[in-house]
Amino acid sequence: MHRLLPVVAFCLTILSLSAQGGLSVPQHPVKQEKKQAPAKTAQQKGESKRPAAKSKVYLLHSDLLRKDAQHPDAQIVTGNVEFRHDSVYMYCDSACYYDKISSFEAFGNVKMVQGDTLFLYGDRLYYDGLTQIAEMRCNVRMENRTTTLLTDSLNYDRVYNLGYFFDGGTMMDEQNVLTSEWGEYSPQTKQSVFNYNVKLVNPQFTLTSDTLRYNTASKIADIVGPSDIWSDANHIYSEKGIYNTVTGKADLYDRSVLTNQGKQLTGDTLFYDRNTGVGEAFSRMVMTDTVNRNMLTGEYGFYNEKTGYAFATDSAVAIDYSQGDSLFLHADTLLMETFHMDTDSMYREMRAFHKVRFYRTDVQGVADSLVFSTTDSCLTMYRDPIIWNKNQQLLGEEIKVYMNDSTIDWSHIIGQALSVEKIDSVLYNQVTGKEMKSYFVGGDMRKTEVIGSVRVVYYPMDSDSTLIGMNVSETSKLEIYLQDKKIERMVMSPKSNGVLYPMTQIPAGKDRLENFVWFDYIRPKDKADIFNWRGKRVEDQLKKSVRGPVVLPNARLFENKKEE
Incomplete structure (x- = not known):
């Protein structure tokens, strides 16, 4: 106690000069904050408008009161000390009471009570009755109903009903535990603000941030900076x-x-x-x-x-x-x-x-x-499906593609199947049938089966890729074997040699199957073109199938849509 008296005297001198207008200095003789608040507090924002205290701080009780000759303005009180300022009561083991400036410095088992909802505890308190600011230090605990705030340094502003810490703190309510280096809390609005290494721990998740606002009444966290919310199931940024x-x-x-x-x-x-x-x-x-x-x-x-x-x-x-x-x-x-x-x-x-x-x-x-x-790793395309691969085109009433480890295993074109290979601007190899199956190895087509009412328009080539002529054939089943993406042989059942026309003697109209169309005007040109829908022209529509209606998986999601 005696070691503090020179400090008290020095502070009294400074306060006296300040009151006379001769010097402007901070009013609180407590250790300086390690980290400044990231933004002005309510106290700082309204300092110039701070109302003057209407009443003084009263010493209600102490077991012992004495004066110190060297510091006549200070009253040294010990034992069951009790102060009152308006409706706030403050208790401690001992204190230095400055009656003239309505302030005191309290030591040991310090307790501050405001109404029946706010309790502030600590080892040391400086209370300024003029500014109505309490500076609690060491083992500080603020309790406001179900909210508890723990820190080593807390300033509580009674005018703005705001407490703020600046040397690390922890706030707890029924749901969450929040820690940060700097923070403020309003017992009246239940609103708090936290800065620097903020962490909110909840039984179901953990939130980390650099800046966070939190309301202990609504339990709502207001995210105002980069934040991560972690739980066992997911992560939110x-x-x-x-x-x-x-x-x-x-x-x-x-x-x-x-x-x-x-x-x-x-x-x-x-x-x-x-x-x-x-x-x-x-x-x-x-x-x-x-x-x-x-x-x-x-x-x-x-x-x-x-x-x-x-x-x-x-x-x-x-x-x-x-x-x-x-x-x-x-x-x-x-x-x-x-x-x-x-x-x-x-x-x-x-x-x-x-x-x-x-x-x-x-x-x-x-x-x-x-x-x-x-x-079954099956991709099914419904209603007028068409697939292009380089100079090849496949279409039918329905196309199924079966995958194996993200690569194609085999495909099945059902109903009015048509395969077209573009040779140049006017010549096309064409195969059509009721259905078509293609089998792949390592992503390369090795065999194709065309089944039912098979018709073929095909341009064979010699070894130097010179066109020999045009072959037109019909059969019930066609098997095409490929090697290195080139046709190796074709087998027709029953066998059909067809008709081979020399290139200069191809009859008009024979070079196109009845259902031939090269749908280049529909084909997507690039990734941006996928948004530009272009339907088939009326004359290029498939004939209506005599088969029963196609039943789609979860058909409720595929209700018929009127053609636009």
Whole structure:
């Protein structure tokens, strides 16, 4: 106690000069803060308008009171000391009381009580009755109903009802524990602000940030800087938004990112519900699967992490980059659904509808709708499907492509199958039949079977690639064997030699099959062209099939759409 008296006297002198207008210095004789607040506190903002105290600080009780001859302005009080300022009561073991400036410095078991809701504890307190600022130091604890704030240095401003720490602190309520280097808390509004190495720990997640606002009443965290929210199931990155720590609902902005089991959902605006597992992204949405190396983009995206259900719409594009050269697929809506989640029989279906168009440098295609199922690794194209590969074109009423480890195993064209190979601007090899099956090895076609009402227009070549003529044949079944992407032999059942016309004697109209069309005007030209839907001309439509209606998987999602 006696070692503090010279310091007290010095401070009294400074305060006296300041009051007389001769010197302007800080009013608090407590150790300097290690880190300044990142922004002005309510106290700092309103310092020039701070109202003067209407009442003085009263000493209500002490077991012993004495004067010090060297410091006549100080009263040394010890034993069960009690002060009052307005409705605030303060207790300690001993204190230096400055009656003239309505202030005191308290030591040992310091306690400050404001009403029946705010309690402040510490080892040492300097209270300025003129500014109504309490500076509590060492083992500080502030309690406000269910909220507790722990720190070693806390300033509490009674005028603005605001407490702030600057040397590290921890705040706890029923739901969360928050730590940071600097922070402030308002017992009245329950609003708090934290800066520098902020960490919010909840039983279900952990939030880290450099700046965070948090309300202990609503339990809502206001994200105002780069922040990460980690849980067992997912990770959220955001720089702006709000997160309800009770309901788990988040409204996030400025390109926030939701990551779950290798999948990322990004958007200008992102809504997420931790309990239901539902995430929605608006504007410039990107949904990335880093495991399977594909993504969905669009202006709106939806993802349920618990059911594995996702879809994208409004300029929706599916991008597959697992094969090196990316494939871009567009449709009105892109959807993925997971069945029997987290079981041994789990499988997924990816659907695209309507007006499907896709582009890759080596393959392009169009269809009304498309389905890929992991049960049989089959991709099915419905309603006027067409596929192009370099100078080749395949089409029919329905096309099925069976995959094996991301490479094509075999394909099946069903109904009015037509294969066209463009030789030059006027010559085309053509094969048509009721159905067509092609088999692949290492991604290269090795065999093709054409079944039912087979007709062929074919231009054989000699060894120097000179055209020999044009062969026209008909049969019931045709088998084509290929090696190094070139036809090795053709087998017809029953055998048919057909007619071979010399190149100069081809009859008019014989060089085209009845259902021949080269759909170059529909073919996607590049990845930007997938958004430009171009349907078949009326005269190029397939004949109506006499087969029964095609039943699509989950047909409710593929309701007939009127042709525009």
